[in-house]
Amino acid sequence: MRKITMWFLATIAVVVLLFSYRTSTGPDSSPSGGGTVGTSAPGVVTGSGAPADPGRSRGSVERSGSTTVADGPVVQTKRGRVQVQAHISGGRITDITPLAVPNVNNRDREINKRAVPQLRAEALAAQSAQIDVVSGATATSEGYTKSLQAALDSAQFKARP
Template structure:
C-alpha cells in the first residue's frame, strides 16, 4: 500500500511540474508584441498606425511606409526614404519581437535585409538564413513601399 501511495504522489508531482514548465519561446510573462525598439541598424519604433501604407514620397524624394505584411510570427513593416529616384534608407518599422528568439533573429536579420535592399535598390533580395519568415515579410512590405513610391 505504501508503494502505491508513493507512486501515485510521485506521478502527480511530475505531472504538475510538467504542465507548469514554461518554454523559452513564451518570453517573459508570455506576452507578445510587434513594434521593435529603435537603433542605428534600421529598426525604429512606430507607435502610430500600423496600417499606414502611404507616405510623403514619390520617385523624386520623401518617405514611404510599406503595407503591413502579416507573417506566421507577427507583422513586418518597412519604411523607405527616397531621394533622386533612389532608395537612400530602409527602416524596419515593425518586426516580430514576441520573445527572445524573435529579437535575436531580427537583431541580425534586419540589418542584413536593410543592406541588401539598399544595394539592390529593389525588393529582389536574398532570404537571410534562419529568418525566412521575417525575410519574406520584409520583401513584401518593401515591395509595397517601392510601388507606392513609384520606383522601378
C-alpha cells in the same frame, strides 16, 4: 499500496505542470503578439507592443518635393510583426528603416541584429524587394520583403534598369 497511490498522484501533478508551462519562444508569447516598435540604433529595433502610430500600421505615403517616404503594412510572421519604411528620392531607394521586427527574446534580437542590416543592404543594392532571404532569419526576411514591396507599390516606385 499507499506508496503507489502517492507516486501516481505525484506523477499526474508533474505531468499537468509540464503541460501548463509556457515558454517564451513561441510566436505569441507576449500580449502584443511578438511585434516590436521603436529604434535605438540603425538596424536595431527595441520595445514592444503595437506600432506607435496605428494610422501608419497599414502603410502610408508622404511626399515632399522629389522625396517620398512610404510605410509598408505590418506583416505578421510566425516569429512576430515586421514593418519597414522606404525612403525614395530621385527615383532611387535611398534608405529602408525597420519600424518593427520580432524582438520577444534574445534569440530574436540576435537573429535580427544580423539579418536586418543585411536585408537593408541587399534591397538598397537591388533597388527592389526582390532579394534573397537571410539564412536563419527566414520569417523576418519574408515579412521584410512583403512589407517593403507593399511600401514600394504604394509609392508607385518603378525600378530603373
